[in-house]
Amino acid sequence: MSFIIREQPIPTAPGAPGWDAFVQTVEARNAAQAEAYGAAASYTPEELILNWTDPNEPKRLLVAEVDGRVVARAYLEWHPNGSDDVAYHGIEVHPDHQGVGIGRALADRLEAIARELGRPIATAYVGHPDDGAPPRLVSPTGAGSVPALERAARFLVARGWELGQVERGSRLELPVDPADLVTRIAMATERSGTDYRVHRWVGRTPERWIADLAELMTRMGTDAPSGELEVDDDTWTPERLREREDAEADWPRTALHVAVEHIASGRLVGFTDLEVPDDPTRPIDQGDTIVVREHRGHALGMRLKLEGLALVAEAAPGHPCIVTFNAEENRHMLDTNEAVGFRPFVVEGGWQKRG
Numbered sequence: 024m025s026f027i028i029r030e031q032p033i034p035t036a037p038g039a040p041g042w043d044a045f046v047q048t049v050e051a052r053n054a055a056q057a058e059a060y061g062a063a064a065s066y067t068p069e070e071l072i073l074n075w076t077d078p079n080e081p082k083r084l085l086v087a088e089v090d091g092r093v094v095a096r097a098y099l100e101w102h103p104n105g106s107d108d109v110a111y112h113g114i115e116v117h118p119d120h121q122g123v124g125i126g127r128a129l130a131d132r133l134e135a136i137a138r139e140l141g142r143p144i145a146t147a148y149v150g151h152p153d154d155g156a157p158p159r160l161v162s163p164t165g166a167g168s169v170p171a172l173e174r175a176a177r178f179l180v181a182r183g184w185e186l187g188q189v190e191r192g193s194r195l196e197l198p199v200d201p202a203d204l205v206t207r208i209a210m211a212t213e214r215s216g217t218d219y220r221v222h223r224w225v226g227r228t229p230e231r232w233i234a235d236l237a238e239l240m241t242r243m244g245t246d247a248p249s250g251e252l253e254v255d256d257d258t259w260t261p262e263r264l265r266e267r268e269d270a271e272a273d274w275p276r277t278a279l280h281v282a283v284e285h286i287a288s289g290r291l292v293g294f295t296d297l298e299v300p301d302d303p304t305r306p307i308d309q310g311d312t313i314v315v316r317e318h319r320g321h322a323l324g325m326r327l328k329l330e331g332l333a334l335v336a337e338a339a340p341g342h343p344c345i346v347t348f349n350a351e352e353n354r355h356m357l358d359t360n361e362a363v364g365f366r367p368f369v370v371e372g373g374w375q376k377r378g
Contacts, residue, residue, distance in 0.1 A: 024123045026087050026094070026124075027089075028125075029085070029088070030084065033045070037069055037072060042068075045068055046068045048084070049068045051093055051096055051116070053065045054117045054119075055095075055116055058118060058152050059150030059152045060150050060368075060369050061368070062305075062306070063346045063369070064150070070274070073271065076270075079103065080101075082098050083099045084098050085097040085098070094116070095114070095115060095129060096113075096114075096129075099140075101140070101142055104258040106254075107142070108141075108143060109146055110140065110142035111146050112130075112133050114126050114130060114133070130182060138378065143377060146252060147373075147374045148373055148374075149179070149371065150175075150369050151170055152170075153369075158170075158172065159171055162250060162352070163251040164188060164250045164350075164351070166189065166352040167189025167351030168189060168370075169189060169372045179372075184375065186372055187252035187375045188248075188251065188351075189371070189372060190349060190372075190373060191357065191371070192368055192371055193365035194345070195344055195366075196343070197307075197342055199332055199336075204329060208330065211322045211329055212326060214322035215321045217286075218286055218321075219284060219318075219323060221283050221327075222281070222284060223333075225279055225334075227268050233264060233265065234261045235282075237261045239291060239292075239315070240311065242315060246313060246316060247353070248353045249350075252373050252375050275300065275301045276301065277301070277339065278299075279297040279335065279338060281295050281296075281330045282327075283326060292315050292323070293324070294311070294313065295310075295327040296310050296312075297309050297310070297335065297345070298310060299335070300342075304342075306346045307342050308346055309331065309346065312324065312356065325363075329363065348371065
């Protein structure tokens with residue numbers, strides 16, 4: 024099978040020049056991701072273009088074409104406000120076109136571009152289809168493993184990548200029992216005491232909380248477990264957060280937010296966010312969840328998770344499930360998720376290569 028590798032200009036919006044090719048890249052992406060994640064990783068081009076046009080997360084996009092049709096994509100992403108050394112790599116080849124050298128050719132081009140950019144540390148998060156059978160590659164943290172003989176794992180090891188962390192994808196079936204949810208929120212509130220209060224909102228962040236939320240989002244890069252991966256700090260400012268929220272105005276997803284305030288200081292000390300697709304048959308993504316180190320041990324993570332479920336029931340009922348990802352060494356958050364009802368459905372490797 025012959026194929027062509029080329030760089031693809033990123034469209035500025037749906038329907039802009041390059042849009043048809045971008046749609047084909049998403050089709051290839053979704054088919055490739057479904058091998059490990061199932062439907063949980065399927066997105067529409069209209070949903071994904073927001074991240075591809077974010078000036079704070081610039082990207083380069085490569086495609087592989089067979090007979091004029093895009094059958095694979097690869098991308099490089101970096102954070103101008105983060106580490107000067109790190110770039111995030113991704114390669115996704117449609118299952119019908121794997122095993123013919125497309126992945127290797129894309130990887131060679133990505134690594135060359137990263138060298139040109141002066142970013143020698145490559146990071147990738149890869150879902151691994153897993154039946155639990157040996158042999159295993161164990162995370163250097165000692166928590167979690169990936170199947171050593173799985174196709175993507177063998178590909179990465181052969182190219183000099185090292186496993187730095189294992190993440191667990193978990194899913195919570197909806198709806199949850201409303202009476203049980205009320206009871207559990209009351210119990211978590213009692214455990215956390217009178218020093219904290221919870222705030223919930225849909226869409227744009229109230230002006231009162233914009234600076235605090237930006238700081239918490241920045242701390243996701245420093246406080247969250249990162250295993251043996253070199254962390255790329257990603258700085259958020261109130262201005263950047265507002266720009267992102269402005270860009271989400273026509274996004275076919277709705278952002279739900281829950282945050283916890285330390286009453287004495289008047290500052291937010293934890294938050295979680297959820298992204299809800301307009302299509303009610305699709306899963307909800309729970310993204311960042313953090314309680315800053317200084318305020319852990321007060322059941323605040325549990326309150327955030329439960330209050331998030333309450334907000335979903337009010338603002339976005341009818342979706343089949345919520346999907347979230349956590350480091351396997353983050354036992355406290357996994358305990359919280361399991362207590363809420365999340366169950367594992369995929370293993371994801373955090374890989375790194377130092378060029």
